[in-house]
Structures are given as C-alpha cells and as structure tokens.
Amino acid sequence: MAVLNRLLRARGTTAVNSIRRFCSTLKTEIDLPAPPLSLKKPLPLGRGTGDRNVQWVFLGCPGVGKGTYAGRLSSLLGVPHIATGDLVREELASQGPLASELAKIVNQGQLVSDELVIKLLSKRLEAAEDKGQSGFILDGFPRTIRQAEILEDVTDIDLVINLKLREEALLAKCLGRRICSECGGNYNVACIDIKGENGSPGMYMAPLLPPQHCESKLITRSDDREEVVKERLRVYNEMSRPLEEFYRNRGKLLEFELPGGIPESWPKLLRALNLDDDEGKKSAAA
Numbered sequence: 001m002a003v004l005n006r007l008l009r010a011r012g013t014t015a016v017n018s019i020r021r022f023c024s025t026l027k028t029e030i031d032l033p034a035p036p037l038s039l040k041k042p043l044p045l046g047r048g049t050g051d052r053n054v055q056w057v058f059l060g061c062p063g064v065g066k067g068t069y070a071g072r073l074s075s076l077l078g079v080p081h082i083a084t085g086d087l088v089r090e091e092l093a094s095q096g097p098l099a100s101e102l103a104k105i106v107n108q109g110q111l112v113s114d115e116l117v118i119k120l121l122s123k124r125l126e127a128a129e130d131k132g133q134s135g136f137i138l139d140g141f142p143r144t145i146r147q148a149e150i151l152e153d154v155t156d157i158d159l160v161i162n163l164k165l166r167e168e169a170l171l172a173k174c175l176g177r178r179i180c181s182e183c184g185g186n187y188n189v190a191c192i193d194i195k196g197e198n199g200s201p202g203m204y205m206a207p208l209l210p211p212q213h214c215e216s217k218l219i220t221r222s223d224d225r226e227e228v229v230k231e232r233l234r235v236y237n238e239m240s241r242p243l244e245e246f247y248r249n250r251g252k253l254l255e256f257e258l259p260g261g262i263p264e265s266w267p268k269l270l271r272a273l274n275l276d277d278d279e280g281k282k283s284a285a286a
C-alpha cells in the first residue's frame with residue numbers, strides 16, 4: 001500500500017508507473033486502448049471470448065438506486081459489483097483500528113479519505129482477481145475528481161452510467177431503506193407517489209417490502225438519518241457532481257433518468273444499454 005500512498009502524494013510519472021505495476025496484479029489491462037464507445041452500441045464491449053469484461057461505473061446521488069441497478073447488471077453480465085460504501089461499512093463492522101474514526105466520518109455524512117477508499121478498493125479488486133473474476137461495476141467510486149484521475153491512471157473505464165431521480169424522491173428513498181441483519185437483503189419501505197402538476201408528470205415508486213422471514217430483522221443504516229442524508233446530498237453536489245463533466249468530456253457518460261420504480265426503470269435501462277434483446281439473461285437477473 002506504500003505505492004498507493006506515494007501515488008496519492010504526488011501523481012508524477014514514477015508514481016503512476018508504480019501504481020500500474022501494482023495494478024497489473026489486478027490484471028486490469030492498463031495498456032489496452034479503450035474500446036470505442038458508442039452509447040447506441042455500448043455492448044458487447046469487451047464481452048467476447050479472450051477479451052476483457054465490462055468496466056463500468058455508476059454515478060448518482062445517495063438514494064438514487066445505484067446499488068439496485070448495479071447489482072442487477074452485475075448478475076446479468078457476470079461481473080463483480082463493487083460498492084465502496086459496502087467496503088467502508090465492512091471495515092466499520094470489523095472493529096479494526098480505523099473503525100471509530102470511520103464511524104464519525106460516515107455518520108456525519110462526509111467522505112472518507114481517498115487513501116483509505118483506494119486501499120479498500122484495491123484489496124477488493126485483488127480478491128476478485130484471486131477468484132478469477134474479471135471486469136467490474138463500480139458503485140460509489142469514484143466520488144471525487146482526484147479518485148477519478150487515479151482510476152484513469154490505472155485502467156480504462158468503458159462506460160459511466162449517471163442515474164438520476166427527482167430530487168423530492170431521494171430523501172424519502174434513503175429514509176425508507178432497510179437491510180435484513182441476517183441475510184443482508186436490501187428493502188425499501190417508502191412509497192413514493194408524486195402527483196403530476198403544472199405539466200410535470202407524476203411518479204410512483206412502490207415500496208420494496210421484505211419477505212416475512214426478514215421482517216423482524218430489519219435494520220436502518222446509521223447514516224440514513226434525515227440530517228445526515230441532507231449533508232450527504234450536499235457533499236454529493238459539491239464533490240461528486242463535477243464527475244459528470246469529467247466523464248462527459250471523455251465521451252463516456254450515459255445519462256439515465258429513472259422513470260419510476262424497478263418495474264418501469266429496469267427494462268428502460270436495459271434498452272439504453274442495448275441489453276434488452278438478451279431475454280434469457282434479463283430473466284436470470286430479475
């Protein structure tokens with residue numbers, strides 16, 4: 001990890017080479033030219049035999065549903081879904097030396113340091129590599145321009161999906177989030193029903209209720225409290241929103257406005273990604 005720390009202090013050529021060496025253990029094919037990106041036909045990008053798997057990123061505000069759609073696409077495409085928020089929470093739960101400092105940061109809705117997130121992400125990518133997995137769908141990383149630059153130095157990202165949802169739904173979705181403490185299933189008890197007015201359409205998102213055997217084991221994330229969610233939304237706008245421009249300038253950004261809940265949004269997302277004719281896989285992920 002000293003290599004990463006050096007890189008984070010000075011992103012000079014030597015440091016970049018160091019991280020390239022480091023990341024070559026992750027088999028991220030640093031020197032491969034990025035496959036030509038066309039949002040009309042983003043697939044099959046690197047899905048053929050002997051080629052690498054997709055390397056995608058999900059952007060979007062807290063509560064937008066990055067985890068839900070990244071998870072579904074990861075099952076569909078057979079690539080690991082890597083959520084840095086989950087990695088941070090695992091580190092917190094491990095009660096290691098960093099746990100109490102981390103808890104303070106996360107529960108105030110702030111970002112943890114780039115150094116720590118990169119360390120956790122590198123470990124996770126190494127584990128994926130050890131399991132013979134290739135490609136990834138990143139969710140929650142990068143979250144700052146600095147993280148995006150570091151990622152760009154070490155690998156090619158094919159596509160960045162920017163999920164968008166009406167502002168009034170975001171807070172309610174975060175506050176409605178529930179996790180089963182036993183099986184880890186993610187649910188949402190919020191029922192979002194925005195009436196259409198003055199020409200703007202209404203929107204309905206049904207709750208995603210847990211099965212009966214999970215009902216008594218539901219917990220709420222400690223950072224899904226109203227004041228913390230509002231701070232996370234503010235931090236997102238300040239630190240992460242500039243990533244849209246960063247990836248738009250590179251021709252990698254796919255903007256996707258969620259039209260409603262999973263039943264309406266999932267087929268439309270598949271269509272936007274040119275995955276909709278793959279019926280077998282679609283049902284496998286449903």
Ligand SMILES: Nc1ncnc2c1ncn2[C@@H]1O[C@H](COP(=O)(O)OP(=O)(O)O)[C@@H](O)[C@H]1O
Nearest residue numbers: 062063084085088106110111112117140141143
């Ligand atoms: N890439 C990152 N950089 C810095 N902090 C991160 C990153 N990813 C996750 N975190 C930390 O973990 C918390 C939870 O992340 P996540 O589950 O992705 O939340 P959200 O629902 O806000 O998208 C964040 O508020 C932040 O403290």
